[in-house]
Structure formats: structure tokens, C-alpha cells
Amino acid sequence: MTLQKLKRPVSLFDMALDGIRSSIVDGTIEIGEQISETRISEQLGISKTPVREALQELRREGLVQIDPRKRTTVFKPDSQQLSELFDMRVLLETGAAERMYQRNREQSAGLMRAVVERMQRAVEREDYRGYRALDSDFHQTIIDGAGNGLISETYRPLSSKINVLRNRGLLDPYVVHKSFAFHQRLLALLENAEAEEFRAALTTHIQNSQKDYEAWLATLSPAD
Known part of the structure; x- marks a missing residue:
């Protein structure tokens, strides 16, 4: 008997990261737009924690900016x-x-x-x-x-x-x-x-x- 290898479930972090990144790239979330952790977590149906972690990763990628007041916005290059x-x-x-x-x-x-x-x-x-x-x-x-x-x-x-x-x-x-x-x-x-x-x-x-x-x-x- 041969069993198929199980696929790992996609983590909530990966779901949030892919969803937010795709929305920024395709224009659903606009350049310079402020991003709300609460609104995104509600829209995705997940808690704020994976959303917050995803936004931190996107900050490292340069797609979002987080200012000292903890406001997160999509990058808008000068x-x-x-x-x-x-x-x-x-x-x-x-x-x-x-x-x-x-x-x-x-x-x-x-x-x-x-x-x-x-x-x-x-x-x-x-x-x-x-x-x-x-x-x-x-x-x-x-x-x-x-x-x-x-x-x-x-x-x-x-x-x-x-x-x-x-x-x-x-x-x-x-x-x-x-x-x-x-x-x-x-x-x-x-x-x-x-x-x-x-x-x-x-x-x-x-x-x-x-x-x-x-x-x-x-x-x-x-x-x-």
C-alpha cells in the first residue's frame, strides 16, 4: 500500500502575507494608502497577529512603511x-x-x-x-x-x-x-x-x- 504525502497547510502568516502583498501589487490597496491591521484581519477572517507579522515582513521588503506613530502605509517613492x-x-x-x-x-x-x-x-x-x-x-x-x-x-x-x-x-x-x-x-x-x-x-x-x-x-x- 502506498500513501500520498500530505501537503502542509498554509500558515495564517503566509495567507496574510500573500493576500496583502497581492492586494498592494494589483492596486486593490493603493500607493500611499494607510493600512489598518483591524480591517485586514476582519476581511481575511484571521487574528491580528499574523497580519501584524505579515506587515513587518512587507516592511522588510520595502512594500510598506511603518512610522514612529505605528501607522502603516504602502510605499510611495519620491x-x-x-x-x-x-x-x-x-x-x-x-x-x-x-x-x-x-x-x-x-x-x-x-x-x-x-x-x-x-x-x-x-x-x-x-x-x-x-x-x-x-x-x-x-x-x-x-x-x-x-x-x-x-x-x-x-x-x-x-x-x-x-x-x-x-x-x-x-x-x-x-x-x-x-x-x-x-x-x-x-x-x-x-x-x-x-x-x-x-x-x-x-x-x-x-x-x-x-x-x-x-x-x-x-x-x-x-x-x-
């Missing part, structure tokens, strides 16, 4: 923080791209082509929410292609912050089409093994994204 965020993104993604070319170029190109084909279908259907998720997958392909666990671990919280911005700033169809054209160009450079050109284009793409998010953040009032 111009300096945004610049530092994208500077770090350039360093990690271009560094990962260099390793990807050395170790996993052909495999990564195949994975990236599959993502770009799905991106194209999303654009054609005007499924911009789906496109934004695929945008994240595209850049994760570069990180994974490096084959370096420390790079992936360092990138993870950065990726969460980028996704928060991506799901709010990448709404204009014009910006989406411009973004897609750049992703197509990056794929072509990867398939043609043009390493220097790929890293240069990736840097330009990330810098252009920063400008788009700066323009979007400038439209928000201080109270938003």
Missing part, C-alpha cells in the same frame, strides 16, 4: 527613491543579462520568445492587465537566466516594487505598445547573440520606464 530603485534595477538586470549570455542564452531565448508571443496576443486583445503580468515574466526570464540564486534573491523584493508601479503606471495603451516594441527588440538581440547591444538596449528600456513612472507619479496629488 523622485530620489525612484531613481535609486531603477538604478538598482539596471545593475541587477544588466548583470544578470551578462551571465545569461554566458550560461543560458539559447534556453533563455526560447523562454523569452514564448513570453513575447503571449504579450503580443495580450496586446491584440487589449488585455493590458495580462500584458503587465507578462512584462514582469519577461524581465524575470533575464534574472533566471543568470543561474545565480543570490541575484534572484536580491531581485525578488525589487521586482515586487516594480510590479506595484507597473500595475499603476502602465495603463496608457500608447505606453503599452511602446513597451511591447522594445521587448520585441530585446528578444531579437538575444536570439542574435548581440550581448553588448542587448545590455545597452535593456538599460535604455529601464531608463525609459523610469521616466514613464516619474510622469505618472507627478500626476498624483499629495493625498493620493
